[in-house]
Amino acid sequence: MNGPEGVRADPPADAPAPPADEQARVEAAARESTARGRFRLPLLEVRNLGLLGVLVLLILAGSFTKPAEFLTYDNVVVILTLASVSGVITVGMTFVIIGGGIDLSVGAIVALATVWATTQATQLYGTGGVIFCALAVGVGCGLVNGLMIAYGRIVAFIMTIAMLASARGLAINISSGHTQTLNADNQTLVNLGYKDNFLFGRIPPLVIMFAAVVVVGWVVLNRTTFGRRTFAIGGNQEAARLAGLNVRMHTLLLYVLSGLCCGVASLMLIVLTASGTSANGNLYELDAIAAVIIGGTLLSGGRGTLVGSVLGVLVFTTINDIFTLNNLTTATQQVAKGVIIVIAVLVQRLVAERRAGADPV
Amino acid sequence: MTRPVRDFGRRGFLLSGSLAGAGALAAACTSNAEPESKDAGTAAATGANAAPGKRVTIGFAGPQADHGWLNAINENAKKEAGKYSDVDLKITEGSNDAAQQASQIQTLINQKVGVLIILPADGKQMTPTGRKAMTAGIPVINLDRVFDTPQAYRTWIGGDNYGMGLNAGNYIAKRLNGKGTVVELAGIDTLPLTQDRTRGFDDALKNYPQIKKVGRAAAEFNVQTGQARMAELLQAHPKFDALWNHDDDQGIGALQAIKQAGRSDFFMVGGAGSKSAMDSIKKDDSVLKATVLYPPTMAASAVRVARLLGQGKAMGDLAEQEIPTSMTLFSAVVTKENVDTYLPLAFE
Numbered sequence: 103m104n105g106p107e108g109v110r111a112d113p114p115a116d117a118p119a120p121p122a123d124e125q126a127r128v129e130a131a132a133r134e135s136t137a138r139g140r141f142r143l144p145l146l147e148v149r150n151l152g153l154l155g156v157l158v159l160l161i162l163a164g165s166f167t168k169p170a171e172f173l174t175y176d177n178v179v180v181i182l183t184l185a186s187v188s189g190v191i192t193v194g195m196t197f198v199i200i201g202g203g204i205d206l207s208v209g210a211i212v213a214l215a216t217v218w219a220t221t222q223a224t225q226l227y228g229t230g231g232v233i234f235c236a237l238a239v240g241v242g243c244g245l246v247n248g249l250m251i252a253y254g255r256i257v258a259f260i261m262t263i264a265m266l267a268s269a270r271g272l273a274i275n276i277s278s279g280h281t282q283t284l285n286a287d288n289q290t291l292v293n294l295g296y297k298d299n300f301l302f303g304r305i306p307p308l309v310i311m312f313a314a315v316v317v318v319g320w321v322v323l324n325r326t327t328f329g330r331r332t333f334a335i336g337g338n339q340e341a342a343r344l345a346g347l348n349v350r351m352h353t354l355l356l357y358v359l360s361g362l363c364c365g366v367a368s369l370m371l372i373v374l375t376a377s378g379t380s381a382n383g384n385l386y387e388l389d390a391i392a393a394v395i396i397g398g399t400l401l402s403g404g405r406g407t408l409v410g411s412v413l414g415v416l417v418f419t420t421i422n423d424i425f426t427l428n429n430l431t432t433a434t435q436q437v438a439k440g441v442i443i444v445i446a447v448l449v450q451r452l453v454a455e456r457r458a459g460a461d462p463v
Numbered sequence: 464m465t466r467p468v469r470d471f472g473r474r475g476f477l478l479s480g481s482l483a484g485a486g487a488l489a490a491a492c493t494s495n496a497e498p499e500s501k502d503a504g505t506a507a508a509t510g511a512n513a514a515p516g517k518r519v520t521i522g523f524a525g526p527q528a529d530h531g532w533l534n535a536i537n538e539n540a541k542k543e544a545g546k547y548s549d550v551d552l553k554i555t556e557g558s559n560d561a562a563q564q565a566s567q568i569q570t571l572i573n574q575k576v577g578v579l580i581i582l583p584a585d586g587k588q589m590t591p592t593g594r595k596a597m598t599a600g601i602p603v604i605n606l607d608r609v610f611d612t613p614q615a616y617r618t619w620i621g622g623d624n625y626g627m628g629l630n631a632g633n634y635i636a637k638r639l640n641g642k643g644t645v646v647e648l649a650g651i652d653t654l655p656l657t658q659d660r661t662r663g664f665d666d667a668l669k670n671y672p673q674i675k676k677v678g679r680a681a682a683e684f685n686v687q688t689g690q691a692r693m694a695e696l697l698q699a700h701p702k703f704d705a706l707w708n709h710d711d712d713q714g715i716g717a718l719q720a721i722k723q724a725g726r727s728d729f730f731m732v733g734g735a736g737s738k739s740a741m742d743s744i745k746k747d748d749s750v751l752k753a754t755v756l757y758p759p760t761m762a763a764s765a766v767r768v769a770r771l772l773g774q775g776k777a778m779g780d781l782a783e784q785e786i787p788t789s790m791t792l793f794s795a796v797v798t799k800e801n802v803d804t805y806l807p808l809a810f811e
Contacts, residue, residue, distance in 0.1 A: 177698040279534030280811045295723045374690050375716045381685035426680045426695035432652050
């Protein structure tokens with residue numbers, strides 16, 4: 103199921119199995135996936151060693167250049183909080199990409215969700231209204247994406263670009279270019295960002311949310327039928343279909359999941375900024391895709407790890423932080439990001455090839 | 464491309480700017496000294512020039528209003544045009560794409576508008592289009608982001624980015640009594656307007672050797688990046704005395720970050736003059752103590768000037784027979800003392 107791309111594109115010769123065998127085949131496929139999953143667990147860590155190394159190097163660089171400020175509790179909280187927003191989006195993106203798709207609309211969905219959730223009209227319904235609207239917009243956009251891609255057979259790339267354009271346009275229209283600020287009734291939401299509301303006085307609620315999303319995401323991806331099917335569909339859609347999986351419904355669900363993650367990320371942004379604007383989530387799609395890719399997930403689908411994606415997000419957020427701490431310019435930062443992406447992928451590849459022989463990353 | 468070509472040297476400008484900054488400060492203390500504001504404008508509009516004259520069709524082409532200030536530009540233009548019975552305003556849908564904006568302006572030229580107001584998405588790229596209109600005999604009023612050559616416009620009206628930095632720097636220095644540490648939260652570093660604001664700020668601080676700029680980050684002009692970069696800056700600098708933030712929109716995020724970190728050891732000066740910033744300055748409920756104007760009313764002024772150009776009139780209070788070729792707005796410092804004067808100019 104995870105052969106080289108050229109082989110994977112061809113339908114397997116023995117694919118059209120008799121209906122009687124179908125159930126057995128799915129079972130077999132599932133067993134094989136689980137077996138692979140168990141076998142891959144150490145390998146997964148090996149593959150992420152490169153990225154972990156980059157992160158450690160970054161932490162060393164940060165501690166070396168700003169010894170008094172970098173590794174403080176407050177600064178780590180800042181890094182983790184900022185990582186939470188893009189991190190949650192990246193979790194959804196990891197599922198979509200492993201499932202063989204792509205979602206370019208995440209940033210625009212975040213913009214639309216924050217704008218919609220913070221407009222005066224929705225604020226009348228209080229904090230519950232804000233939360234509901236953010237999640238509903240996320241899921242709604244994901245549903246449209248999924249329906250059009252799975253049932254309308256529009257290429258994911260095209261459909262999500264269309265969603266990118268229209269969601270951002272809609273966000274600008276609804277807000278008429280204004281930054282919408284939350285009114286006093288929604289202070290409960292904003293308070294989540296303040297130190298006095300940290301759990302046990304130490305841990306920001308946003309970081310807990312992020313951790314919860316990662317744990318749930320990891321379990322779903324690695325320990326459930328849904329996760330196994332995601333790998334199967336991303337690896338070879340045709341084979342998965344012939345094996346009796348409802349590929350369309352599954353694809354639909356993947357985009358809904360990505361939309362839901364955008365909704366959650368929007369709520370985090372609202373907590374952080376106490377406002378919503380159409381400029382939110384700018385270029386989030388690129389950041390999320392970059393984090394997923396340097397995390398070792400194949401852009402062509404079928405293979406990937408959630409832990410890698412999360413490490414990818416942490417690497418990016420840590421770079422940002424180190425650069426700001428040292429007063430370096432954005433332009434330099436972009437160059438560094440590019441270099442680190444290439445180094446991380448190279449190291450990953452070398453490590454994986456050495457450990458696993460001819461197994462390509 | 465947001466800065467006009469100036470005739471006088473930077474030093475001279477620096478000096479005059481410092482004086483102007485000091486003047487603004489003096490004006491701030493005497494709250495009944497009313498600087499040029501909406502009221503002053505209405506006074507001019509009730510003069511001889513306000514009397515209905517020849518019918519003028521004005522074309523307006525601006526960039527996409529995806530930011531509070533740009534949105535205010537469009538609203539100002541529309542509102543002002545509505546005040547005159549002899550003005551027809553044709554507005555094109557804003558676009559950040561130079562090619563699209565060029566074709567929109569071509570449409571306005573084809574419709575034979577009398578005067579064109581253009582706020583280019585990119586001044587350099589839109590220069591040929593401005594020239595084309597001028598060649599076609601349509602006077603162009605270039606708003607804010609400057610065309611490459613004076614051949615492309617009849618009159619330029621815009622804000623003073625360098626002056627913004629200068630006045631912010633001078634205000635901060637005075638308030639700190641010439642001694643302390645400052646941090647700067649800039650906009651988009653690749654834009655000339657951000658570079659000009661920073662240059663003005665640095666030039667102002669050069670006059671105060673005991674003031675050190677210890678930190679700087681660029682926050683891309685939006686709320687979310689404002690929050691992120693400010694949160695990091697606050698960690699980098701456990702103590703400083705003043706913060707200059709280039710833009711009030713990203714300032715919403717920056718203020719949240721400051722509240723989240725529970726910091727109050729410094730005061731903050733914003734930029735542009737949004738309603739939320741001015742409200743906050745008036746209430747005096749945060750570290751935000753002042754904001755430096757970059758008024759979107761320039762769009763309203765552009766409509767007035769366009770109307771006068773179309774009717775072949777001169778400007779009321781000047782001895783000139785013709786409308787001047789360039790007008791640079793003053794970046795006044797809005798503080799608690801004078802905020803009521805400027806509040807009507809604030810944008811949402």
